[in-house]
Amino acid sequence: MKKKMLVIGKTVPLHDRASGDYRLFQILEILSQDYEIDYLALQHPLLAKNTKKLHYVNRDSCFRADRFDLVEKRYQEDLRRIGVRPLNAVEPEPLKMRPTDRVDIVPFLSASAYDVVWVEFFYVADDYLSDIRRLQPWAKLIVDSVDLHFRRLARQAEYLEKEVQWLVDAGQRRFPPTEEHKQFVREHRRYADHVREQELRVYSRCDAVVVVSDDDREVLQSHGLPSLFVPNIHRVPDFSEKDIAPRAGREGSIFVGNFDHNPNITSAIFLKHEVAPAMEAMGLQLPFYIVGSNPPQVVRTTAQAGPLHHCFKVTGWVPNTLPWLNRARVSVAPILFGAGMNGKIGEAIAAGVPVVTTHLGADGMRLRHEEHCLVARTGEEFARAIQRLHEDDALWERLRRNALRHLRETFAREPMEKALREGLAAAVDEEKIRRHKRNPARRGRFKPARLPPARFPRPAQEPDVSVVVLAHNQWPVTELCLRSLAWAQKKNPGVRAEYILVDNASHDSTTRKARKIPGLRVITHRKNLGFAGGNNAGIRAARGRNVILLNNDTVVAPGWLPRLLAHAERIPDLGVMGPATNTEIGQALPGVRYENLREFFDLHARLGHENAGAWEIAEKVSGLCLFLPRATLDRVGLLDTGYGIGYFEDDDYCLRVRDAGLRLVWAKDVYVHHFGSMSFEHNSISKWKYLEKGMDRFVFKWGKRGLDHISRAHQENLLRPAAQEPTVAW
Secondary structure, three states: OOEEEEEOOOOOOOOOOHHHHHHHHHHHHHHOOOOOEEEEOOOEEEEEEOOOOOEEEHHHHHHHHHHHHHOHHHHHHHHHHHEEEEEEHHHHHOOOOOOOOOEEEEEHHOOOOOOEEEEEEEHHHHHHHHHHHHHHOOEEEEEEOOHHHHHHHHHHHHHHOOOOOEEEOOOOEEOOOOOHHHHHHHHHHHHHHHHHHHHHHHHHOOEEEEOHHHHHHHHHHHHOEEEHOOOHOOHHHHOOOOOOOOOOOOOOOEOOOOOOOHHHHHHHHHHHHHHHHHHOOOOOOOEEEEEEEOOOHHHHHOOOOOOOOEEEEEEOOOOOHHHHHHHHEEEOOOOOOOOOHHHHHHHHOOOOEEEEEEEHHHHHHHOOOOOOEEEEEOHHHHHHHHHHHOOOOHHHHHHHHHHHHHHHHOOOOOHHHHHHHHHHHHHHOOEEEHHOOOOOOOOOOOOOOHHHOOOOOOOOOOOEEEEEEEOOOOHHHHHHHHHHHHHHHHHHOOOOOEEEEEEEEEOOOOHHHOOOOEEEEEEEEEEOOHHHHHHHHHHHHHHHHHEEEEOOEOOOOOOOOHHHHHHHHOOEEEEEEEEOOHHHHHHOOEEEOOOOHHHHHHHHHHHHHHHOOOEEEEOOOOOOOOEEEHHHHHHHOOOOHHHHHOOOHHHHHHHHHHHOOEEEEEEEEEEEEEEEOOHHHHHHHHHHHHHHHHHHHHHHHHHHHHHHHHHHHOOOOOOOOOOOOOOOOO
């Protein structure tokens, strides 16, 4: 019987448009022989209506409307043809784009038990990690990096900072870098640093990360992260010898690239403004074929203006690249920045076209200069290499044959198929899967029975801290939280604390059972007052010098209160403090692993030694656990009840705390486990409805500052208008 795998991707694989999608399609075709594969296409990026044209939007670039038109039946039928079942249909009309929109994957995760969940791209995994871990705790979670984004962004920042001499507009006019460009470079450098932290944190929460190059694998190994090496897979037999044109009759150079990928735009402009003038100075009038999806205006006009414009031919997307590869004598790949492998190089080699590339391009494919390719750096070096391959037939033939043999031995489908199967088998823990799947309805890693029933000491008259737990139904979840609180209090009896449960109009047994717990103060409401209203009632009732607002779907460990109180004494101007946790990327610790309550407690004890007294400034502290000194409450006030049932009250409060001149921090020696969104899911409350309403109020209240905060604290994909074609730095 085949094992089951869920693959989550941005869109269905557009395998004839982008080398990364072609690689994913090959991986699916291989794994479908061993797994029953369900494919969930998120349409992530979503489509937005602009005044001029339709654009896909994601964190890397804008996608043209034709990409949307083509993600319909043909690509889904291709998935079915290789034995992969698409789970959702792509809508035929544009979708309304909002910063909070995303696909609700909970129904898909709840419908079946999977042995492996494979997610394409770290930023997709970032959105759905918590849901996957909670609803499929037995599954091995594999994230396909495609390339290490932070390495590509860092190299781009270095290139923009040190190498750029000119900016080019859509009319192929050159002008020196402006102050606006320099500011963009500084912001891009900060963004690259931010992505590095975010990307590594996501990978630390996965079981394995798929990488495409040796360099990427070494980087992850240096961070102690497990990796699975699956490079671009090339089907060399796709281009048979009879289909490949002979050397005679070929002329010019070809560049193939998907222009949704920003480095390809820079490469095309480098060919236009560095290589073409050098060739013109050498008296060479050879054609340049620029082939690939969605060329922007600044690439399209290379054939209309500027040096040697009559030699440039820009085709856009073509159904088959081989006829164009057969025209060219040389494939040029000026990879100026980036990471991973470049499919354009492997495709050219498979088609029998010698390659001229940079060290980055050669290293990604393990190519050696003068043996498999020619390596160049400047425009003049590229021009001379192109000239050599036009004049030296023996060199042309030697490089072609050596590179083709190298591709067959190193990156052909057969050896990669074996390596993929063996690597995935090593990553999957069969016994763990069998053990957990015996009870597929299990909702998390912890069982209440492993902790004694909750019993709290009599509340002190002037407690050091009041812990307020807000609940709405879901007694089993709330009970586990209360048991962990009582156990932690028993292990730290010196902490003077009071514990308050605020029941927000539960209609299950929550109130009745909570009132039977000794030492627990219970506040009940006949109406659900929402997150802010319920917590405000707890704050008003609290007698402690400090107040902690704690979600009911959390688990704490012994020592959590003493450590938080110790931080509160030491940190000057403390406004709000939170713990490290498993569901907030801004409060995550790399490399955290635990499978049960004992391991969680052991982790927390270890953090008390390894991270003793450590804390960091936070952009935002999540409302799952908010430590509020009484001085903060006195200066800032209560939570804003205008947000209704929930979402963005914590963001709002954090901005108010910052305006009061106080600090937002998270403690690195305190860890709170969070199941996440239990009140919304199990009470049939539309999470996305209230998320969007909260976003609307937050942006209305805070304006541009609110949008900037969301982009930093939540790393959401905000809509950026297309406006005019951008200038390109080269």
